[in-house]
Amino acid sequence: MDIKFAHFSLKKSHRQWLLAAVVALLGVILWQTAHWSRQIALENLQQQNQHQLRLFVANLQGQLEKYEFLPELLSTNSLLLNFLQYPNDVNSINALNRYLETINKVANASDTYLMNAEGWTIAASNWLSERPFIGRNFSYRPYFQQAMEGKLGRYFALGSTSNRRGYYFAYPVRDKEKIQGAVVMKIELLGFEESWRSLKEEFAVTDPDGVIFISTNDTWRYKSLYPLDDTVIARIHDSQRYWKAEIGTLAITPKDRISEQAQVVNLGDPRHSDHLMLVQEMPEAGWRVHTFASLDAVNSQVLKSLLFATILYIAVVLLVLYLYQRIRRIKERERFELRAKRVLERRVGERTADLTAANTRLLQEIEEHRRTDETLRQTQDELIQAAKMAALGQMSSGINHELNQPLAAIRSYADNARALLTRDRQEEASWNLQQIAELTERMAKISSQLKVFSRKTSGQIVSVSLQAVIDNALKIVGPQLKETETVLRRVLPEEEIYVMSDMVQLEQVLVNLITNAVHAVEQQAERCIQIAVSTRQGKAIIEILDNGPGIAKVNLGRIFDPFFTTKSEDRGLGLGLSISYRIVEMMHGSLTAANREQGGAVFTLQLDLASVAQLRSGQELAK
Structure with missing residues (x-):
């Protein structure tokens, strides 16, 4: 009794240890599967969004490059330089305002205006609007300062007059080596947000300070990706870049860094908080373009992989159990097969004689069918040949007509040739003989076609x-x-x-x-x-x-x-x-x-x- 109890306890302990090992192995497999599937899904998501990001940046760069050369081209117009030198000429200012208005319409820009060396606007395309730029001083704008240094000024800001976002290009107007002022062109980039808003990814463009000024998410605008210190906020307010807009913080929390341009961040949304953020620089404009893709698809892929791995693991465990049970029954099956083999051998012996007789009868029938098929094929070939002969017979009248015509002509040419030879007209006789040769060749072609048609x-x-x-x-x-x-x-x-x-x-x-x-x-x-x-x-x-x-x-x-x-x-x-x-x-x-x-x-x-x-x-x- 004690021996049986000890054996039972040993088997129970063995089963518990085996179950613990199976569960532990399942945990390791699921953890590794989740890690691998998440890495693969993140790489796929990164590749997809990298393409979208390149398209967005290329579209943005193309729009800026389309206007970049226009201020430099305008600065070469003598009308601007003459007015900077003689600003009190009423006729010149009206002509210049109309010229800037025309250029602004043709270029489809927001505003185009001319500033003197002190930063005062002396001519503008909006000279007839309710709030024209003429008489306003924009010397505090960095684009004017860059132009007065002899460089192409570039700057994004809210208009202090229109309170509308725009990108500014400024270029110096020179009199020989001396800079007399600057011509400025402002363009609006509102179309980018609308055209990319339908995508499931979010796009954002930040200035050098990290403040978002273009975004497919309206709530992100004028917010920084990370908290800014007081000096940066003061500098932004001093430049009036965003006029009176409050600079908030998006409060992005970095998590996993995948590469220099990609990392997983948390946006603080409890339902869909984790996103894959990709970044690409625009060094000419001093911007950084960001794309944010939700990790819902990644998480879904991880869950699918875990489910698949669990099902596969359970299937493997069940297969092992099945094989274990199968091994236990192999010997029983072998004994059964041995008995069945003996019965089968006896029945095979009984059936062999029957099959031999049936096979003999089948071979005889096959031989009879072969001979019948051969006879049928020969008969069919003979019928085909007979049909050919019948067709030739039916066409005989036409063929006779085809042959009788050259025969009659041969007879006529032969009589002519004999008569011409008696008169010693050899050249004409030779021509008649040549015609006879051509007619015989024609008859040979007719007979050859009949020979080809009648062949087997x-x-x-x-x-x-x-x-x-x-x-x-x-x-x-x-x-x-x-x-x-x-x-x-x-x-x-x-x-x-x-x-x-x-x-x-x-x-x-x-x-x-x-x-x-x-x-x-x-x-x-x-x-x-x-x-x-x-x-x-x-x-x-x-x-x-x-x-x-x-x-x-x-x-x-x-x-x-x-x-x-x-x-x-x-x-x-x-x-x-x-x-x-x-x-x-x-x-x-x-x-x-x-x-x-x-x-x-x-x-x-x-x-x-x-x-x-x-x-x-x-x-x-x-x-």
């Missing part, structure tokens, strides 16, 4: 030129078209089209279809046949259209049946379309018939383009 197929599906097949078929039916005075139009693409087919069999199909079209239009006053070729979705589409009476609706479903025909017996046995249908099927294509709305019939032949078929074949081989 190789049975191989290869890439062939569709235009070449059409040309060969038209050479065969050409005499028939000529005899029946049938007009044939060809609508073919300019580029060569290659299809997968047997060239001889495809010629046979086209000859059959064109011949049927010739028969269909023979009762028409104007006989017309059209061959149109196009490509669509990896297929070559060949359409043979005629202007005949069309196909009766009751016959559309039977037109490809063997021995079905609406022609007289001397026109064929009704095998042409049936054989053509089977040939196209063997070439993995399709052949259909329909009636046209404008009258007549259309036979549509579809074949695989060579490039598509070869690609499909390559994929099947790869599998």
Whole structure:
């Protein structure tokens, strides 16, 4: 009894230790997962916001650079220098005010004005407004002081007259080496806040003292990122940079520093307090541009990673437990499999005899099917050849006409040559003999086409030129078209089209279809046949259209049946379309018939383009 109790206590202690180890390992994994996922999410967020920050800075710099050169350009105008030298000329001041007003409108600036060496404004674009700048002294502004030092003055501030934010450019007006005054142009940057306000990130631009003067968050304006000492606040008030605006503090609390330009800060909002702050300098203007992105997405990603890690860890633990249980049952399964193996061996022995007999019968049936298929293929080839001969017989009258004409001409040229030789007119006789040679060559071409048409197929599906097949078929039916005075139009693409087919069999199909079209239009006053070729979705589409009476609706479903025909017996046995249908099927294509709305019939032949078929074949081989 004591031994059993001790064994039970040992097993219980072992399970408790194992459970503690599993929980501790889970805690370590979750902590490490949270750390890694937060770092990765912060890096991704930094990359995304870095791009937005660059766009904002580039947009801001582009706006400033657009106006930067204008004060320098205005300072070269002699009208400004003359007025600085002779400020009491009434005509000059009116002309200068109008000139500055025009420049201000053209440049789309806020204000443009001229100051003398003491800082008094003596001409301005707003000279007709209720509160013009004329007569006001802005010598306390840093941009005027910089211009009087001979440099381009740059400064952002609230207008002491308009109380509107603006960026000032000032440039000295010189008489040779002496500075007589300064020309100033003010631009407003309100559009930036509106155009970037729709983004989920917050943007802020700070001056050299860290005070925000441009921001997509209106509550941040005229607040410093960090507390300012009294001397800095006094200097800002003395320069009247922000006029009478109260300089507050945004109270940003720095947390994790990621890099020199990026760190995690707390904005004091209890719901969404942590943000990723990115900073980029604008050294020309003396500004710093900040972007603040909420870490809600980062926290969400961390939670998802923790959830995934927990599920994965639990799955691994369950898998280990499952494997442990599986190992315990392996021996039982092995014993069961051994018994099952013995039973199976006995049953296999019983079934082997049955399968052997069935296999013998199956091989016999396969051999019979092979012989039947071979006989069927031979019969089909013979039918195709017979159809060719039948087509040749039907075209014999046209071919005879094609051959009789050169024969009659040969007879006439031969008689002429004999008569000319008796008269010793050798040159003319030689010309007649040359004509005889050309006529015999023409007859040889006609007979060669018949020989090509009557040859047997190789049975191989290869890439062939569709235009070449059409040309060969038209050479065969050409005499028939000529005899029946049938007009044939060809609508073919300019580029060569290659299809997968047997060239001889495809010629046979086209000859059959064109011949049927010739028969269909023979009762028409104007006989017309059209061959149109196009490509669509990896297929070559060949359409043979005629202007005949069309196909009766009751016959559309039977037109490809063997021995079905609406022609007289001397026109064929009704095998042409049936054989053509089977040939196209063997070439993995399709052949259909329909009636046209404008009258007549259309036979549509579809074949695989060579490039598509070869690609499909390559994929099947790869599998």
